[in-house]
Amino acid sequence: MAVSIDLKAPQARTGLAENVQAENLLAERAIASKAASSAVPGAAPGEEKPSLIGLSREELGEALVSVGVERRQIKMRVAQLWQWLYVRGVADFSQMANVSKDLREKLAAAFTIARPEIVTEQVSVDGTRKWVLRFPAKGAGRPVEIETVYIPEEGRGTLCVSSQVGCTLTCTFCHTGTQRLVRNLTADEIVGQVLLARDRLGDFPEAATPAGAIVPSEGRLVSNVVMMGMGEPLYNFDAVKAALAVVSDGEGLALSKRRITLSTSGVVPMIEKAGAEMGVMLAISLHAVRDELRDELVPINKKYPLKDLLAACRAYPGLSNARRITFEYVMLKGVNDSLADAKALVQILKGIPAKINLIPFNPWPGSAYDCSDWDQIERFADAVNQAGYASPIRTPRGRDIFAACGQLKSESERMRKKDRDSLEAARVTELAAG
Known part of the structure; x- marks a missing residue:
């Protein structure tokens, strides 16, 4: 069996980077912009809210109960949030279009889904x-x-x-x-x-x-x-x-x-x-x-x-x-x-x-x-x-x-x-x- 040694650079989806330093500079600007736009709504200075990321469905359901969601709605609401978090990849409650404004505001006041x-x-x-x-x-x-x-x-x-x-x-x-x-x-x-x-x-x-x-x-x-x-x-x-x-x-x-x-x-x-x-x-x-x-x-x-x-x-x-x-x-x-x-x-x-x-x-x-x-x-x-x-x-x-x-x-x-x-x-x- 031959040794596998792959020395070929993979192809970029949109072409190879021609200037890595330039891309790093653009990345730093994008990071600064994202950090400015993804602050936790209503968070007091130094306050850390619990994250909904990484919770099981059962734990996510209990988090929803804690902000007043009726238990008969929990299964549906958990499915909605799961889709937004892990399929759509949103990092802001305001982007969850099929979740009521009232619930979005309650979630934003109590929790975070911000990225590191x-x-x-x-x-x-x-x-x-x-x-x-x-x-x-x-x-x-x-x-x-x-x-x-x-x-x-x-x-x-x-x-x-x-x-x-x-x-x-x-x-x-x-x-x-x-x-x-x-x-x-x-x-x-x-x-x-x-x-x-x-x-x-x-x-x-x-x-x-x-x-x-x-x-x-x-x-x-x-x-x-x-x-x-x-x-x-x-x-x-x-x-x-x-x-x-x-x-x-x-x-x-x-x-x-x-x-x-x-x-x-x-x-x-x-x-x-x-x-x-x-x-x-x-x-x-x-x-x-x-x-x-x-x-x-x-x-x-x-x-x-x-x-x-x-x-x-x-x-x-x-x-x-x-x-x-x-x-x-x-x-x-x-x-x-x-x-x-x-x-x-x-x-x-x-x-x-x-x-x-x-x-x-x-x-x-x-x-x-x-x-x-x-x-x-x-x-x-x-x-x-x-x-x-x-x-x-x-x-x-x-x-x-x-x-x-x-x-x-x-x-x-x-x-x-x-x-x-x-x-x-x-x-x-x-x-x-x-």
Whole structure:
């Protein structure tokens, strides 16, 4: 089986972007305009209203009851709102034409359906898009930021969604792991990332695709969702489960569960539960074939070693040749990229319907690793392919805007570290000067 290496840039629906900097400037203007027009009606300064986004139908019904809707009308009203929120993609109650003005005003006074605030939107030379999104503080504290990435490819558009602000797992090759965990994202904040991406890409009926954007040439522009952004999804199980139920609902956003992938570093007790209760595709952030090395690269392995992790994978509900587990393997030069490692990888995955994604390491400031040489990556892939596993090499995307696998970290955290480093350098210079 040949290694799949796709180096061709996808075609834009309206032509390739000729000037990425110009598009970024236009995006910033559009963001400012949208922020000005989507303020929550009647909100007092600093007031945060609960969001209707991410609620189940039952929860949405109870929200309607709380503003005086009669219970005999709830089923109809829930269906109306569901259509407006997830099929039409509106972000303002005033746009809900078949909902009475009185009810629209009650909803606007009590709730919000606003999108996350966009801090920055960057477009890579290869068409990858990265949004830095800001969410309000929950209780005490300050607003928080996360990153969401859109990856356009031939025939599909994949949205990489975050589940936490920061991360507790400290995987040594991952930039997010250098940012402390601030909090879990809520279901509305997770679903909000999908809604915002569809807005910005023109994937709702009334939305326009940016001129020159690189997107799939036909079909849905956000066709796949991967829970592979910031955070460990299985450490935020309830919110992720609720969000993915909304994203996969057939009468709303309607993404097939076979097009939704949850990636975990190996929270073993939650893997079977995820399969039984979410039913989405599973990806394992593996990266090593020996416990002593995985203990270093993915420290959760000290708690849940490879033997337990692989047993949980073999027991994953619905596992079959048609529903394979994806094993992600970052290629680190001189660390885990030998042919002996490739042969050991084949051995430990025996009996598991699987495919292996080989990920060239994407560097970030301060990282201690180098990417494996390309010819070594190809030799590794050949060894795995010859054993019968499909093992495409994931071509790096979005490196120029720090949007590639393992590079995500909130911009504010990045800037705070830069400021700390500058202060430390100034202190050293001052001490040296006497």
